[in-house]
Amino acid sequence: MVNLKINNxxxxxxxxxxxxxxxxxxxxxxPTLCYMKAINEIGACRICVCEVKGARSFVAACVYPVNxxxxxxxDTPAIRQSRKTTIELLLSNHNKSCLSCERNMNCELQExxxxxxxxxxxFQGEMTPTETDSxxxxxxxxxxxxxxxxxxxxxxxxxxxxxVIGTRNRGFATDIGCAFNEELAETSCAACGQCIxxxxxxxxxxxxxxxxxxxxxDDPEKIVIVGAAPSVRAALGEEFGYPIGTNVxxxxxxxxxxxxxxxxxxxxxxxxxxxMEESHEFIERATKGEHLPLITSCSPGxxxxxxxxxxELIPNISTCKSPQQMFGATxxxxxxxxxxxxxxxxxxVTVMPCVAKKFEKNRNDQAAAGCKDIDAVLTTRELxxxxxxxxxxxxxxxxxxxxxxxxxxxxxxxxxGATGGVMEAALRTAVETLTGKPLDSVEFTAVRGTDxxxxxxxxxxxxxxNVAVASGLENAKTLCEQIKNGTCKYQFxxxxxxxxxxVNGGGQPIQPAYVRRNVDIKALRASVLYNIxxxxxxxxxxxxxxxxxLYANYFGTPGSHKAHEVLHTSYxxxxx
Numbered sequence: 001m002v003n004l005k006i007n008n009x010x011x012x013x014x015x016x017x018x019x020x021x022x023x024x025x026x027x028x029x030x031p032t033l034c035y036m037k038a039i040n041e042i043g044a045c046r047i048c049v050c051e052v053k054g055a056r057s058f059v060a061a062c063v064y065p066v067n068x069x070x071x072x073x074x075d076t077p078a079i080r081q082s083r084k085t086t087i088e089l090l091l092s093n094h095n096k097s098c099l100s101c102e103r104n105m106n107c108e109l110q111e112x113x114x115x116x117x118x119x120x121x122x123f124q125g126e127m128t129p130t131e132t133d134s135x136x137x138x139x140x141x142x143x144x145x146x147x148x149x150x151x152x153x154x155x156x157x158x159x160x161x162x163x164v165i166g167t168r169n170r171g172f173a174t175d176i177g178c179a180f181n182e183e184l185a186e187t188s189c190a191a192c193g194q195c196i197x198x199x200x201x202x203x204x205x206x207x208x209x210x211x212x213x214x215x216x217x218d219d220p221e222k223i224v225i226v227g228a229a230p231s232v233r234a235a236l237g238e239e240f241g242y243p244i245g246t247n248v249x250x251x252x253x254x255x256x257x258x259x260x261x262x263x264x265x266x267x268x269x270x271x272x273x274x275x276m277e278e279s280h281e282f283i284e285r286a287t288k289g290e291h292l293p294l295i296t297s298c299s300p301g302x303x304x305x306x307x308x309x310x311x312e313l314i315p316n317i318s319t320c321k322s323p324q325q326m327f328g329a330t331x332x333x334x335x336x337x338x339x340x341x342x343x344x345x346x347x348x349v350t351v352m353p354c355v356a357k358k359f360e361k362n363r364n365d366q367a368a369a370g371c372k373d374i375d376a377v378l379t380t381r382e383l384x385x386x387x388x389x390x391x392x393x394x395x396x397x398x399x400x401x402x403x404x405x406x407x408x409x410x411x412x413x414x415x416x417g418a419t420g421g422v423m424e425a426a427l428r429t430a431v432e433t434l435t436g437k438p439l440d441s442v443e444f445t446a447v448r449g450t451d452x453x454x455x456x457x458x459x460x461x462x463x464x465x466n467v468a469v470a471s472g473l474e475n476a477k478t479l480c481e482q483i484k485n486g487t488c489k490y491q492f493x494x495x496x497x498x499x500x501x502x503v504n505g506g507g508q509p510i511q512p513a514y515v516r517r518n519v520d521i522k523a524l525r526a527s528v529l530y531n532i533x534x535x536x537x538x539x540x541x542x543x544x545x546x547x548x549x550l551y552a553n554y555f556g557t558p559g560s561h562k563a564h565e566v567l568h569t570s571y572x573x574x575x576x
Contacts, residue, residue, distance in 0.1 A: 004070040019050055019061040019072055029514065030074050031083065031112060033149055033200055035062040037517045040154035045147070046086050047112065050074045058082060084116040092123035094201075095130075095144035101202040108200035108512050109147060128172055135185035138207055138358040139193065143175050146203040151513075152176065152195035159499060160473040162305070164189045176203075188308040188574070190473060192301035192497045193355035193506015198513070206355045206507060209376045210386055216347040216375070217260040223341065226261040227327050227406070228252060228351040230268055231417030231502040232380050234528035235353065238509040239384035240394045245524030247532065250399020255387050257400070266402045267350060268409030270327035271416040271425070273550070274298065275541035277320045277567055278422075279430040280558035282492055286465075291315045293468075293483065293490045296422050298322045300360035301497025301506075303571065305473050310480045311573035319568040321373075323416060324350050324357055325366050327406075328373030329566050334554045335406065336369065343369035349376045351383045353417070353505030356497065368566040379507025408546040411442075411533030418526035419471035419501035420447035420454060423494040427458065427467070428540045434460050442539045448530075450500050450522045453478060455490070467492045472499035500526070 001012045006019075009026045023030050034045040043060035050061045053071040058079070061072075073079070091113060098104050113120065130143035150167065153176060157163040164187040168177050178187050196204045216222045237248040256264045282294045297303060297318040306313055321329060327350060332343040339346075350357065360366070361374040378386070387394055401407065412428050415421035424444045432439055446456035447467065452475040455468045468490045470476050476495045482488040498505050500522030511521055533539060541547065555563045 002066045002068050002070075004066050004068070004072065006072045007074055013066060015066075017066050019052075019059065019064045019066060020048060022066050023061065023072070023074060024518070028074055030061045031115070032062055032513060033108060033112070033147065034151060036151050036154060036198065036513060039158050040149070040151050042150065045149055047083055049079060049082055051076055051079055080116065083112075084118055087112050087116055087118050088122040090147050091118060091120055092125065093127050094147065095142070096120055101145065102205040103202035103510070106510060106512075107202060111512075128175065130175065131177070133177070133184050134207065135183035136189070136191070136207065136359070137362055138191050138355040139184065139196065140205055140207050141177070141184065142203055142205075143177070145201045146176055147201055148174060148176065149200055150176070151198040151200065152204060155194050155198050158474065160190060160192055160194055160497070161477045162188065162190050162473065165195070190301045190305040190308075190497055191356035191359045192473070194498060196355065196506050197504075197508070197510055198516075200513065206379050206382065207358065208382060209358070209378060210382055213349055213376050213378060213386070216349070219347075221345065222347040223262050223339075223345055224260070224347045224349060225263040225265060225331055226256050226349045226351065227265040227267040227270075228383075229324070229353055229417060229502060230271065230414045230421075230529055231353045231505065231508070231525060232351050232383070234417065234503055234525040235508045236380055236384060238511070239381065242395075244511070244519060244521055245527055247528045248394075249532075250401070251394060251397040253402060254397045254400045255392055255394060258392050258397075259386055259390055261349070263403050265327070265331070265406035266409055267323050267327045268413035268416070269406050269544065269546060270323040270330065271413035272410055272541035272544045272547050273326050273330065273567065274320055274323050274416075275412060275425045275429050276547060276551070276558045277563060278318050279426050279433060279541075281318055281320065282426065282430055283433060284559065286491060293488060293493045294318055296426075296494045297569075298416065298422055299354075299356070299496045299498075299502075300363075301354065301356040302473070302476060302495045304356065304359065304574075305476065305497060306480070307572050307574040309477075309575070310484070311575045313480060313483060314571045314573065316483065317571060319564075319570070321366070321567055321569045322360065324352065324360065324377075325373045325569070326567050328361075328375075329366075329368035330550070331406065332369035332371065332373060333566050334550065344371050347375045348373070349378060350374055351378045351380065353380055353502045353508045354498070355379060355506045357507075363569075364572070365569045380509060381507060384509070405546045405549070408544055410541055410544050411536035411539035412541045413544070414532045414536075415529050417502040417529050418448070419450065419496050419522075420469045420494065421501065421529065422496075423447045423467055423469050423492070425541060426492070429542050431458070431460055432540065432542070439540075447494075450520065450526070452499065465492065466490045467494075469494045471496040471501050473497055503529070
């Protein structure tokens, strides 16, 4: 252990600990801007500078290791002035349209400027020429608000293995963008939106569909139907001051109705439907020994990544549409027939933790009824914005339930939002189908948790089934390479583009870097879903009474011709 003093407080920490980490042990918060532990440790912004007795100059706390007997001072007048000047210099080259910015009141630069009593106009002069890239369906990059922290660059490269953005030019002209000045739509961006979640300012945000949704609600010719993904109920509350890991499902449903949606269904029912199709697909492939391992298709960010980087794996990918797309496809076929209305009169909105879902709804082969399965996708953040703008006092709302019948779901459907949830849900149904016996326990705990790659082996009717779960595209790459080189031992693989799964999607509430590195946000949000699951009467997708009726009255059996027409899709080789 290394012994030191921080602001005269004795601290003992392991060797190799940085001053930043040691300060936290002492109960002292040192401000940062560019720092992301183990991902972006570059000491570039100089917001975290501290005084070390005997050092020739200020040190960057985020990268400076502790030494025996060190004396550190984090809040001297000179340090405060240094940080204030640095922040004011950043503001001098920053678009200060804070009141209309997507990140107003949730901006790390804004918070620092307030804490250090900064003058927004202390330094005036020429500003770096900037651009706005809104070329994609899902994301907007506004470099006028960029502070060159490089957190987005590091995330794109190190966590997601895509690296489509980086620093360009030199000196005063330095900015963040794509190589050769390409627009983002021209690159192999996976559309995961993780760059948005780590951006400290409003330089990155989702492309809003709020106006389109409001217009549909106001259109008397439209029947507007909404459904939220499993993980939205586990995170939406953060936008209204609830602690991370609070279930606000009931209040969310009430808010939907107050916003003017005609019908409130749940994407969870479509997760159950996905399991019915995917389990059947796995059993069929395993029986024939063809195109294994089967790889899940629920994550559009993963699918887009695969199409660009590993198109040779297309035969291995489940042909099942994602729950979002099955949700819309079922509404515009089965439900439209039940209502006796033209599918084009139904306007289907989903609320997703993911910006890639905005891309997914516009993919080819996503129009089971001859019109788009999904008309609009809102992120969790966009839903919160609509609720606030409507003047709805979210915390005061009573709970309400979903509308029938597409609001029924099992515990298996809700755990889709956590990494490993799709695998566990599929195993619950596949194992019971293969054995013909009820499971002693429905909980496949080996595939739970926030580790990047998890694996397990299960004995099913005397046959060993090896499964793996990966979240984050860097981890997905590891499994893809195993399949390519013939060393893969798995028969069934779940992959989610976002680390931790949908609970940590690129459309979820943004937490500042300090919270992200000190709180296990993914685990707290996932615990909501597992708690809902454990409290459900039915915890297996094949036990969903509506799903049973849907097959009996419409689809026939899982994997039927009708099911393939409505619920399955195809993929594209984007590498060519």
